[in-house]
Amino acid sequence: MPTGADIERIDEGNGFRPTLVVFHCRWCLPDSDYVRSLLPDEARADSVLHQLSCTARMEAEFAIKAFAEGYDGVLVLGCELGECHYRQGNLLAQKRLSVLQSVFSLSGIHPERLGFYWMSPFDEATIRSCMREFFDGVMNFGPFVWSTV
Amino acid sequence: MKKALKEPQKERDDEARLKAASLLQEGTVVGVLGTRKLESHLEPYLFTSPGELERLDSSGKYAIAIVARRLLQQWSSGDLAVIAHGCDERHLIELAKRGALDIDRVAVIGLACTGDEARECHCVRPYTHSVDAGVSIGDVDYLDHERLREMEEMGVLDRRRFWTQVFNRCIKCYGCRNACPMCICEDCRLEESRWVRVGEIPPEYPSFHLIRAFHLADKCVGCGSCENACPMNIPLGQLHQLIREDIKRLFGYEAGRDVFEESPLLGDAENGPMGASRSEL
Numbered sequence: 001m002p003t004g005a006d007i008e009r010i011d012e013g014n015g016f017r018p019t020l021v022v023f024h025c026r027w028c029l030p031d032s033d034y035v036r037s038l039l040p041d042e043a044r045a046d047s048v049l050h051q052l053s054c055t056a057r058m059e060a061e062f063a064i065k066a067f068a069e070g071y072d073g074v075l076v077l078g079c080e081l082g083e084c085h086y087r088q089g090n091l092l093a094q095k096r097l098s099v100l101q102s103v104f105s106l107s108g109i110h111p112e113r114l115g116f117y118w119m120s121p122f123d124e125a126t127i128r129s130c131m132r133e134f135f136d137g138v139m140n141f142g143p144f145v146w147s148t149v
Numbered sequence: 150m151k152k153a154l155k156e157p158q159k160e161r162d163d164e165a166r167l168k169a170a171s172l173l174q175e176g177t178v179v180g181v182l183g184t185r186k187l188e189s190h191l192e193p194y195l196f197t198s199p200g201e202l203e204r205l206d207s208s209g210k211y212a213i214a215i216v217a218r219r220l221l222q223q224w225s226s227g228d229l230a231v232i233a234h235g236c237d238e239r240h241l242i243e244l245a246k247r248g249a250l251d252i253d254r255v256a257v258i259g260l261a262c263t264g265d266e267a268r269e270c271h272c273v274r275p276y277t278h279s280v281d282a283g284v285s286i287g288d289v290d291y292l293d294h295e296r297l298r299e300m301e302e303m304g305v306l307d308r309r310r311f312w313t314q315v316f317n318r319c320i321k322c323y324g325c326r327n328a329c330p331m332c333i334c335e336d337c338r339l340e341e342s343r344w345v346r347v348g349e350i351p352p353e354y355p356s357f358h359l360i361r362a363f364h365l366a367d368k369c370v371g372c373g374s375c376e377n378a379c380p381m382n383i384p385l386g387q388l389h390q391l392i393r394e395d396i397k398r399l400f401g402y403e404a405g406r407d408v409f410e411e412s413p414l415l416g417d418a419e420n421g422p423m424g425a426s427r428s429e430l
Contacts, residue, residue, distance in 0.1 A: 060363040061344050061356075068356045088416055095400070095413050099366050102395035106300070106388055107359055108309025146313055146354040 018072035018138040020047040023062065025055050025078040027085040028121040035077070038127050040135045054078070055116070056089035060100045063114055073138035075131070076116040083120075090118055112137045113144065157263050157283065158208045164282035165207055165232050168258045170199040172230050178256055182220065183232035184211045195220070207232060207260055207282070210270070212374040214240030214330040218250050230256040236270070236372035238277040239405025240330040243370055246408050249333050261285035270373045271297055271390050291394050296387050312388075316358055318381040319351045325385055326361065328378035331368040331404075338364065358385075366392050367412040370405035 020043055024035050032049040039047055048071070052058060055078035063074040076097060078090040094116065101111035115134035119126055169181040173196070180195040183205055191209035193216045196202055217231050231237065238257050245252035259277030264286050267275035271294040276285040292298045300308065326332045326339060338344050338360055345357050352358070369389045376386035396402055400413040 061338065061360055064356055064359045064363070065344065068353055092414070092416055098399055099392075099396060099414065100363055102399070103359060103362050103366060103392055105305060106308065106391050106395070107312050107355065107362065108305055108307075109355070110305050146309070 016139070016143060017042050017046060018135065018143075019070075020073045020075055020135070020138070021062075021066040021071050022047055022049045022075045022077065023052050023055070023058055024049065024076075025090070026051050026053055028079040028083075028119070029077055029127075038124065038131060040132050043131075043135050054084065054086050054089035055093035056084075056086065056096075058093055058097070060096070060103075063100060067109060067113070067144060070144065072141075072144045073113045073115065073134065075134050076114075077127070077130075078116070078118050080120050081118050094118070109144070110141050113141065161260060161283035162205055162207055165258055165260065166202045166205055168281045169196060169202055169205070169230065169232065172256060172258070173197070173199050177228060178230040179224065179227040181230040181232060181258070182213060182217055183207065183258075184209055184213065205232070207234075210234075210373070210377060212240065212328065212330045212372055213237050214244060214250075217241065217255065218244055218330070221250060221254055228254045228256060230258055232258045232260065232282075233277055234260050234262055234266075235272065235274050235276045236370055236405075239274075239370035240372065242408045243331060243368055243405040244333070246410075246412075247333065247368075252408055258282065268294070270371075271386060272371065272373075273390070273394075274371075291390060294390075296384065297390055300387055300391060312358075313354065315383050316354065317351050318383060319357070320381060321350045321352050321357065322380060324378040324380060325375035325383075328374040329365070330372070330374065331365060331370070334364075358388075362388055362392060365389065367396060367402070367414045368404050369393055 022035060029035050030051065032051055035049055036044055036047065055076055058076055066074045078093060081090060084090045097114065097116045101114055104114060105111040117130040119130065172178050172181060180197040182193065182195050184191040184207065185194040185204040186206040191206060191211055193211055193213055196205065213231060213233065214237055217229060220229060231241065233241065238259060241250060241252060241255055241257065244250040257277060259279050259281045261280045261283035262272065262275035267286060267289050273289050273291050275289065292301065303311065323339065326337065339357060344360060346353050369392065371390050371393050373386035376384055379385060402410065402413050
């Protein structure tokens with residue numbers, strides 16, 4: 001959770017609602033409408049969803065472009081580790097996304113704005129709580145803006 | 150004072166000359182690639198006879214691996230010796246690992262950088278695997294480099310303020326990419342209008358620089374060529390050195406250390422990712 005000076009802008013009562021881009025794996029969560037229905041109520045309308053063939057298809061450019069276009073958070077949802085349809089796809093994705101988080105952190109984007117979770121499609125409660133946790137984190141950081149000079 | 154600082158480099162040049170001359174006399178290599186002094190600047194040069202070695206000068210920074218790679222591509226046979234700093238050797242190893250260069254055709258004449266040189270480059274490994282010329286000062290902690298420490302201690306928002314300001318100076322000359330020995334993709338993402346807007350400076354945030362930073366994350370050997378090439382003094386080397394440190398922390402991986410060490414960001418059919426063997430998957 002961000003603290004004190006690290007919060008970008010406090011929008012209390014200003015009605016700030018983060019806009020998210022959600023990438024989900026087709027093998028565990030094939031249906032975008034279903035994924036949307038699991039999002040927190042406040043995020044359901046404004047989020048953009050994309051289905052990927054595997055989270056290993058997730059390129060850094062996808063997340064970078066989302067931030068360049070003014071989205072506030074990028075969420076990646078994939079199969080449980082060890083359960084990848086392509087055996088190692090999500091493990092690779094996990095490593096690449098960790099590196100991307102590091103690039104973000106060093107260049108001035110809170111790494112928590114890029115979330116990734118690996119989970120069972122049958123555990124709806126966990127999916128919902130992961131989404132909520134991510135959404136609340138982004139909410140706390142406020143809108144993503146480059147020009148904070 | 151300045152003269153006194155130059156002395157160790159003179160000695161190092163002499164040692165490199167001896168080694169280069171002996172390789173040329175043995176006739177095992179077609180030539181020795183290094184840098185030579187030309188009036189006020191350095192140029193890459195292929196020494197083919199011991200007599201030419203007088204003008205050898207290893208004091209400057211030049212990413213010699215770009216030239217080595219091109220030469221080996223042009224030559225159908227024949228080996229090459231390269232007078233290499235630590236970073237040059239890492240380039241050669243990393244290029245070989247990625248299939249861009251045949252390391253068996255390269256003999257390295259290893260240089261150890263002086264403390265001043267290491268400081269100037271924010272280098273953490275200013276030496277080659279086997280040092281033929283100069284005296285190695287050993288590893289340098291990245292936190293001993295003031296600029297790296299300052300950036301490491303900054304909060305995320307301060308970093309954003311910093312990078313917003315410096316990236317704003319970018320004139321999109323692609324100098325960082327062109328000077329980088331590790332930028333070997335035939336089609337560059339930075340030229341695709343899908344990812345980077347065409348015909349606009351400064352490039353949109355944060356696409357241009359972050360795409361480049363991520364692409365090089367597991368390839369960058371920390372030579373600082375990008376930073377040296379930048380006409381707008383954008384301290385790209387600083388960003389890349391810190392990404393390198395993060396990758397060391399995350400995976401214990403260092404680009405350019407060992408030709409048999411696979412990047413953690415690439416799949417490996419034999420041994421699964423995270424070091425898991427095939428049977429465990």
